[in-house]
Amino acid sequence: xxxxxxxxxxxxxxxxxxxxxxxxxxxxxxxxxxxxxxxxxxxxxxxxxxxxxxxxxxxxxxxxxxxxxxxxxxxxxxxxxxxxxxxxxxxxxxxxxxxxxxxxxxxxxxxxxxxxxxxxxxxxxxxxxxxxxxxxxxxxxxxxxxxxxxxxxxxxxxxxxxxxxxxxxxxxxxxxxxxxxxxxxxxxxxxxxxxxxxxxxxxxxxxxxxxxxxxxxxxxxxxxxxxxxxxxxxxxxxxxxxxxxxxxxxxxxxxxxxxxxxxxxxxxxxxxxxxxxxxxxxxxxxxxxxxxxxxxxxxxxxxxxxxxxxxxxxxxxx
Amino acid sequence: xxxxxxxxxxxxxxxxxxxxxxxxxxxxxxxxxxxxxxxxxxxxxxxxxxxxxxxxxxxxxxxxxxxxxxxxxxxxxxxxxxxxxxxxxxxxxxxxxxxxxxxxxxxxxxxxxxxxxxxxxxxxxxxxxxxxxxxxxxxxxxxxxxxxxxxxxxxxxxxxxxxxxxxxxxxxxxxxxxxxxxxxxxxxxxxxxxxxxxxxxxxxxxxxxxxxxxxxxxxxxxxxxxxxxxxxxxxxxxxx
Numbered sequence: 001x002x003x004x005x006x007x008x009x010x011x012x013x014x015x016x017x018x019x020x021x022x023x024x025x026x027x028x029x030x031x032x033x034x035x036x037x038x039x040x041x042x043x044x045x046x047x048x049x050x051x052x053x054x055x056x057x058x059x060x061x062x063x064x065x066x067x068x069x070x071x072x073x074x075x076x077x078x079x080x081x082x083x084x085x086x087x088x089x090x091x092x093x094x095x096x097x098x099x100x101x102x103x104x105x106x107x108x109x110x111x112x113x114x115x116x117x118x119x120x121x122x123x124x125x126x127x128x129x130x131x132x133x134x135x136x137x138x139x140x141x142x143x144x145x146x147x148x149x150x151x152x153x154x155x156x157x158x159x160x161x162x163x164x165x166x167x168x169x170x171x172x173x174x175x176x177x178x179x180x181x182x183x184x185x186x187x188x189x190x191x192x193x194x195x196x197x198x199x200x201x202x203x204x205x206x207x208x209x210x211x212x213x214x215x216x217x218x219x220x221x222x223x224x225x226x227x228x229x230x231x232x233x234x235x236x237x238x239x240x241x242x243x244x245x246x247x248x249x250x251x252x253x254x255x256x257x258x259x260x261x262x263x264x265x266x267x268x269x270x271x272x273x274x275x276x277x278x279x280x281x282x283x284x285x286x287x288x289x290x291x292x293x294x295x296x297x298x299x300x301x302x303x304x305x306x307x308x309x310x311x312x313x314x315x316x317x318x
Numbered sequence: 319x320x321x322x323x324x325x326x327x328x329x330x331x332x333x334x335x336x337x338x339x340x341x342x343x344x345x346x347x348x349x350x351x352x353x354x355x356x357x358x359x360x361x362x363x364x365x366x367x368x369x370x371x372x373x374x375x376x377x378x379x380x381x382x383x384x385x386x387x388x389x390x391x392x393x394x395x396x397x398x399x400x401x402x403x404x405x406x407x408x409x410x411x412x413x414x415x416x417x418x419x420x421x422x423x424x425x426x427x428x429x430x431x432x433x434x435x436x437x438x439x440x441x442x443x444x445x446x447x448x449x450x451x452x453x454x455x456x457x458x459x460x461x462x463x464x465x466x467x468x469x470x471x472x473x474x475x476x477x478x479x480x481x482x483x484x485x486x487x488x489x490x491x492x493x494x495x496x497x498x499x500x501x502x503x504x505x506x507x508x509x510x511x512x513x514x515x516x517x518x519x520x521x522x523x524x525x526x527x528x529x530x531x532x533x534x535x536x537x538x539x540x541x542x543x544x545x546x547x548x549x550x551x552x553x554x555x556x557x558x
Contacts, residue, residue, distance in 0.1 A: 192395055
């Protein structure tokens with residue numbers, strides 16, 4: 001994975017400022033600001049963790065909706081009896097188990113087949129849950145206890161810190177290097193002693209765990225959940241969109257993407273609910289066409305262009 | 319003599335096509351062993367089965383006293399079997415030195431980062447890629463990309479190195495360099511099996527040669543024996 005043109009330390013400082021800014025929102029902000037911030041932070045966790053695995057390994061996962069949904073239902077089943085951290089842990093573990101099972105079977109599939117499978121997985125889990133509610137309990141949806149906007153807010157904040165720490169640790173250690181190797185050439189990686197299956201499944205599982213935890217928190221903000229709101233394809237698509245827009249395989253990219261799109265969605269979903277998806281789709285297509293390396297990539301290109309111009313002025317030639 | 323690789327009755331079919339048919343092969347420790355044959359003879363398929371890239375249909379492979387047929391490539395690699403690919407497979411998004419570092423880090427268990435980095439310097443020096451160490455893979459000539467693959471495999475500290483057409487597309491002086499490098503590698507204690515079409519190289523540096531044709535082994539012997547063999551001249555050399 002590469003760091004963008006900005007110095008590592010500088011990127012950490014930017015992120016630290018963002019996190020500290022969020023931490024102070026409840027002191028001054030309205031309920032609206034607190035809820036919006038919680039949503040943004042959820043997407044920071046989701047996009048950063050999605051990017052941690054799918055970015056370097058090149059396995060584009062659309063299973064995020066399934067993991068978030070499991071988090072929703074962990075909260076749905078347990079929220080009346082247990083505190084929030086237990087719900088998060090339960091949601092995370094449920095997602096982790098699903099990811100290990102699914103990963104062991106499907107991470108052998110290469111390229112687009114893996115993506116298609118993960119896409120179907122969300123629908124599959126949703127169908128199972130719907131069947132369970134209709135046929136077994138005969139009650140649609142579950143009520144979730146609300147721990148108050150501040151509890152959800154701080155839970156999300158803690159998850160952002162944990163997620164970004166995990167992302168940094170993964171990219172600095174051989175775990176991240178192995179994932180990058182797999183993405184660059186899976187055959188070469190396997191033939192220099194990288195246990196590709198083990199690394200892929202663990203990377204996928206860590207991502208799933210993080211998504212399960214924020215899913216559990218998210219559910220407590222909604223009061224009522226059902227299979228449609230839980231296993232929502234938007235949870236699968238948005239992290240991808242955020243990473244493409246911000247810049248895949250970069251540290252800042254997913255964070256920038258998450259802030260922009262979470263804020264956009266939060267505002268547009270109430271004002272123009274029919275067409276905001278069209279806008280997102282258009283942005284996605286334009287991003288892929290005109291800035292395949294995302295906002296961070298555009299910044300880098302501009303910086304390089306300026307540098308080249310400087311070199312030309314001096315008369316140097318590379 | 320001690321045997322490094324012992325393949326018995328190795329076969330592979332793709333659908334109706336029998337790519338490799340009941341091949342026996344024994345390679346001794348410290349040997350440079352050549353594997354030749356016309357295009358489509360099954361040489362690369364044979365390599366792929368030995369290294370674990372594709373599953374073996376039938377037969378067994380013993381490497382340095384351990385049965386490796388059925389194992390996954392990463393385990394086979396850590397046992398000490400390295401390989402290069404016919405079409406160079408490098409980590410294109412990394413500079414040359416990091417490609418080698420990957421081999422050094424993951425090739426053996428318990429390698430510290432510092433150990434791996436010193437292995438990188440050593441290997442880059444050995445194969446003569448030190449001048450290109452900071453270049454990205456797509457920016458270096460193809461001849462060097464193949465050598466980089468060899469370097470990455472060497473960094474895993476193999477006992478046996480399998481080289482798949484490492485000299486393809488090289489000019490005569492580069493072929494000379496590659497021959498020197500391969501001999502030097504063998505002299506450092508690494509057994510070598512190489513697939514090659516460059517006859518000059520094969521005949522000069524190999525201790526023994528096996529010839530594959532339509533998936534079957536049709537001859538085996540010293541370079542002199544192979545050059546004199548009627549069957550080989552008919553099916554192989556006669557074609558060109």
